[in-house]
């Protein structure tokens with residue numbers, strides 16, 4: 001989709017608030033306020049990804065397919081980047097780079113995966129699952145509401161690689 005040429009101040013403020021929130025936690029670094037996908041069919045594209053980044057993207061896309069959201073390749077909805085972003089304290093970030101009209105949902109969602117923060121192969125998959133979960137408007141889970149430790153929305157320290165049924169139900173209810 002064409003890039004929006006201008007944004008209203010309110011959208012900028014929302015973006016700023018989201019960025020601020022993202023810097024406060026260690027893993028993917030934000031809850032998901034404001035990143036609602038604009039529909040249930042999401043086209044995915046990776047940009048010059050490392051093998052780890054490709055693994056994370058492929059796994060995240062496959063996990064999203066388990067939900068009510070269908071995916072395809074080609075981009076325009078979910079765009080995935082990885083780089084050595086530095087010792088930032090975060091492994092991944094998801095934000096919106098192109099809001100839809102009325103700024104109520106996101107047309108192009110950007111995922112950034114941090115190569116600087118070292119991860120095992122399984123942890124890269126967990127990260128992919130986690131960030132793709134944010135594209136579906138999932139927020140973070142905690143030990144108290146994921147007592148069997150099987151949701152990738154938990155994040156670093158636990159590193160589950162899949163959505164649990166609670167996550168899948170939440171995507172269905174929220175998108």
Ligand SMILES: [Zn+2]
Nearest residue numbers: 028029030140
């Ligand atoms: Zn997160």
